[in-house]
Amino acid sequence: MRAPVGGLFRHVVDLAAAQAARGHRVGIVADASTGGDRAAAVFEGLKSALALGLARVPMSRELGAADWSAGRAVARFIADKQVDVVHGHGSKGGAFARLAGGSRLKVYTPHGGSLHYSRGTPVGFVYLTLERVLAARTDLFLFESLFGLNAFAAKVCKPRGTVRVVHNGVSEGEFAAVPLRQDATDLLFIGELRHLKGIDVLIDAIALLRGRGRALTATIVGDGPDAGLFRQKAMDAGLSGAVTFAGALPAREAFARGRLLVVPSRAESLPYVVLEAGAAGLPVLASAVGGIGEIFGPDADRLVAAGSDWALAGAIEAALDDPDETRATAARLRDRIQAGFSVDAMAEGVLTAYGAALAARRAG
Structure with missing residues (x-):
């Protein structure tokens, strides 16, 4: 994978730990250049489970000349190990x-990646053209949502070869409720602060x-490339006292x-924050995008x-005016x-899909 941040990072860490177990x-x-202290701490805690080791290699977000040296470093790491399966996560890792x-x-x-773009x-x-070229070199496609596959x-x-949809998952301990702080706000956002995440839409909705006379408060948790723009937008809308930017925090x-x-x-794609918050019993109001409807199931019409x-x-x-129904939906x-x-x-x-793809290779 490239950047050890967000839901993709959590997926890889959970999967690696479960496979090792x-x-x-x-x-x-x-x-090697992203993730900061939090990623370093997570990797340190996982190191003992990684029999094949951990390599931090500088990888740029966009295409560029640095990809050549990064690709060679990845190839050397793989060549030094007895590896049966190489699993790429995200566009660059893939x-x-x-x-x-x-x-x-x-x-x-x-994990979304290139699929968020339009061919236009x-x-x-x-x-998307590069994705098509690389598809011919793929033995197994694993999508975390049916939306991603489609x-x-x-x-x-x-996609050719073996194709599976395997949803992201949360651990049993995450179903414990999280007590609210005394200063909890009406609304909460958690995620990367960038245009794709719609924080501007939330600020406009609050305004x-x-x-209309509804004195809402909100806490925005996270950091990202558009953080300054969103802070300025909240100020321009006169929401400085209503919207708090708390920085990056652990989800719970x-x-x-x-x-x-x-x-x-x-x-x-299939956002972990919805799974994590839903498991903790926190009411969730979400956009009808990606695989979120697959999580909500019969309640997807509420998106x-x-x-x-x-x-x-x-x-x-509507959610605030009918707290009983909001709690029932959360349950x-x-x-x-x-x-x-x-x-x-x-x-x-994932392991069953690996086995099916290996069997298909042997049979073919």
Whole structure:
């Protein structure tokens, strides 16, 4: 993988730990320039489980000349180990895994990545064309949502070889409730502060509701490239006293800071924050994007149109005006996550898919 941050990082760490616990020899290659102290601490705690070791290699987010040296470093790491499977996560990690994987089983999980782009844009055209080229070098496609599979088929090509959908999962301990702080705000956002996540839509929705006389408060947890823009937007909207930017925090610590988690994203794959908050029993109001509907199941009709501050404002108002139904929806979401979105089920699904792809190679 490239950047050890966010849901992709959590997925890789959980999967690696679960595979190692089942007796498999596992190693990780990740970018050396991102993740900071938190990633370093997580890796330090995981090191003893990584029989094949950990390599931190500088990897740029965008395409560039540095990819050549990074790719060679990944290839050297793989060549030094007895590796049967090379599993690439995200667009850049997936590219390195398939280009450097040689004759080993090459597995790809997009985690959104290039699939967030449109072929009608210059950048999207380049990335999606590269995805099509690399698809021919892929033995196993693992999608974390049915949405991801359908998006790949529509934007890139129909994936060949072995194809599986294996949902992300959370651990049993995450189903414990998180007590709210005394200063908890009405609303809570947790995630990377960038345009794709829709924080601007949330700020506009809050401004609309306050204009109607509803004195809402919100806490925004996270950091990212557009953090300054969102802070300025809140100030310009006169929300400096209503919207608090708390910086990056662990998810369960952040859950104590708000009564209703809002996920106003313009695009997603299968976001962990929805699984984590839902498991903890925190009410969740989310956009109808990506695989979020797969998590909500029968309650997917409660999801909100992405990018609309009016729709989001109306949904927030409805959730706050009917607390009994909001709590009931949260309880149903928690039960659904507990039944079908566990770390154990995720690990078993991935390992079963590896086995099926290896068997297909032997048979073919």
